[in-house]
Amino acid sequence: MQTFFTPEQLENPKLAVADEILRKCVHCGFCTATCPTYVLLGDENDSPRGRIYLMKEMLEQGRPASAQDVLHIDRCLSCLSCMTTCPSGVNYMHLVDQAREHVEETYRRPLFERLMRNTLAFVMPRPRLFRLSLMAARVAKLLGPLTSGRVKAALDLAPATLPRPMAEGRPGTYPAHGPRKGRVALLQGCVQGVLAPEINAATIRLLNHLGYEVVVNGGEACCGSLTHHMGKEQDALARARRMIEGWSALDAEAIIITASGCGTTVKDYGFLFRGEPALAQQAAAVSAKACDISEFLARLQLPPGKGRGRVAYHAACSLQHGQQVKTLPQQLLRQAGYEVVEPQDAHLCCGSAGTYNILQPELSAQLRGRKSASLDVLGAAVIATGNIGCITQLQAATAAPVRHITELLAEAYL
Numbered sequence: 001m002q003t004f005f006t007p008e009q010l011e012n013p014k015l016a017v018a019d020e021i022l023r024k025c026v027h028c029g030f031c032t033a034t035c036p037t038y039v040l041l042g043d044e045n046d047s048p049r050g051r052i053y054l055m056k057e058m059l060e061q062g063r064p065a066s067a068q069d070v071l072h073i074d075r076c077l078s079c080l081s082c083m084t085t086c087p088s089g090v091n092y093m094h095l096v097d098q099a100r101e102h103v104e105e106t107y108r109r110p111l112f113e114r115l116m117r118n119t120l121a122f123v124m125p126r127p128r129l130f131r132l133s134l135m136a137a138r139v140a141k142l143l144g145p146l147t148s149g150r151v152k153a154a155l156d157l158a159p160a161t162l163p164r165p166m167a168e169g170r171p172g173t174y175p176a177h178g179p180r181k182g183r184v185a186l187l188q189g190c191v192q193g194v195l196a197p198e199i200n201a202a203t204i205r206l207l208n209h210l211g212y213e214v215v216v217n218g219g220e221a222c223c224g225s226l227t228h229h230m231g232k233e234q235d236a237l238a239r240a241r242r243m244i245e246g247w248s249a250l251d252a253e254a255i256i257i258t259a260s261g262c263g264t265t266v267k268d269y270g271f272l273f274r275g276e277p278a279l280a281q282q283a284a285a286v287s288a289k290a291c292d293i294s295e296f297l298a299r300l301q302l303p304p305g306k307g308r309g310r311v312a313y314h315a316a317c318s319l320q321h322g323q324q325v326k327t328l329p330q331q332l333l334r335q336a337g338y339e340v341v342e343p344q345d346a347h348l349c350c351g352s353a354g355t356y357n358i359l360q361p362e363l364s365a366q367l368r369g370r371k372s373a374s375l376d377v378l379g380a381a382v383i384a385t386g387n388i389g390c391i392t393q394l395q396a397a398t399a400a401p402v403r404h405i406t407e408l409l410a411e412a413y414l
């Protein structure tokens with residue numbers, strides 16, 4: 001794609017990156033077929049190619065984002081299915097991240113929307129506050145028939161009961177059982193720790209059983225992914241900076257992440273801090289050590305496990321497209337003894353996408369309906385996935401329990 005940034009604009013490192021990305025796009029349109037919003041809406045502006053054009057115009061002209069730009073950029077799930085499909089290697093993720101930041105800086109949203117987004121960005125990365133808000137949501141659910149739109153979507157997603165906080169998973173060092181084979185760090189996480197503390201607890205038990213000491217850092221719980229995807233860059237970078245400082249002080253061979261949405265961001269820290277000489281090297285080192293739990297377990301070549309029954313595997317977009325981890329979770333589940341089946345539309349998003357299911361409730365509900373139907377038809381006793389967002393999203397639409405793959409692996413090996 002031809003671009004027309006001026007030499008002065010290209011002195012801005014962010015615009016130089018955007019220019020490099022845009023020039024790789026050859027307008028072929030292969031990406032449109034696998035874009036969930038294009039599949040649903042059939043509008044070129046809601047396809048990757050259409051959005052790339054919109055973002056190019058907006059950034060090239062150096063103008064504030066228009067309502068039209070915001071409409072189509074907001075509808076993008078950042079599922080990154082387009083990156084998997086693109087034959088030209090267009091880094092859509094870095095482009096849309098930059099566009100979201102530009103929107104946040106130059107566009108004044110309507111008051112209610114601003115309030116909603118700012119509240120989500122403030123509450124969700126803070127586990128205690130998030131827990132309190134979920135307790136309040138249980139009461140507010142009684143007003144259910146009086147609510148609509150985004151408020152209703154947020155209340156619908158709040159679980160009817162909240163799990164009790166668990167001791168396992170809190171900051172601390174969890175020693176290996178038997179001779180120590182290694183030492184790893186585990187991301188504490190913000191939303192997941194409140195909604196499903198059993199995921200990190202199962203991960204710690206499994207890793208300890210396999211001979212690994214696990215360290216969970218105190219201090220910052222959130223990796224910055226949530227606000228990063230909302231274009232709130234300063235908040236995201238501040239959180240990421242604290243995570244990098246905490247992890248760099250540890251002597252851990254790997255940084256293990258059990259929420260793939262977070263993993264995609266942590267693996268990108270090296271890029272996010274490339275312009276900060278004091279932190280660039282540390283950030284790159286953290287990214288190099290970061291791995292999804294399935295990647296780490298696959299290195300250990302586990303023996304056959306005692307898992308039984310049919311499991312439907314739902315591939316989280318952040319894992320299959322964001323991190324290109326496409327087969328390891330299924331291989332691990334099979335090795336553990338489970339029969340694994342996958343839906344025909346495995347490449348398509350379930351509509352969770354961070355805060356998307358609250359901010360874009362109609363599109364999100366359509367994607368959830370499609371995905372839960374294609375999973376239910378597989379007739380599995382349980383649905384397994386690798387991201388808390390997908391777990392919450394799908395559990396609201398299916399009777400089958402939706403669980404993290406680590407929980408199933410822990411049951412098969414412990």
Ligand code: SF4
Pocket residue numbers: 034035036037038046047048051075076077078079080081082083092
């Ligand atoms: S990230 Fe997903 S929703 Fe956004 S343009 Fe790419 S495929 Fe479409």
Ligand code: SF4
Pocket residue numbers: 024025026027028029030031032048049052082085086087088089090
């Ligand atoms: S597939 Fe890649 S090169 Fe083709 S239009 Fe989409 S982003 Fe551009």
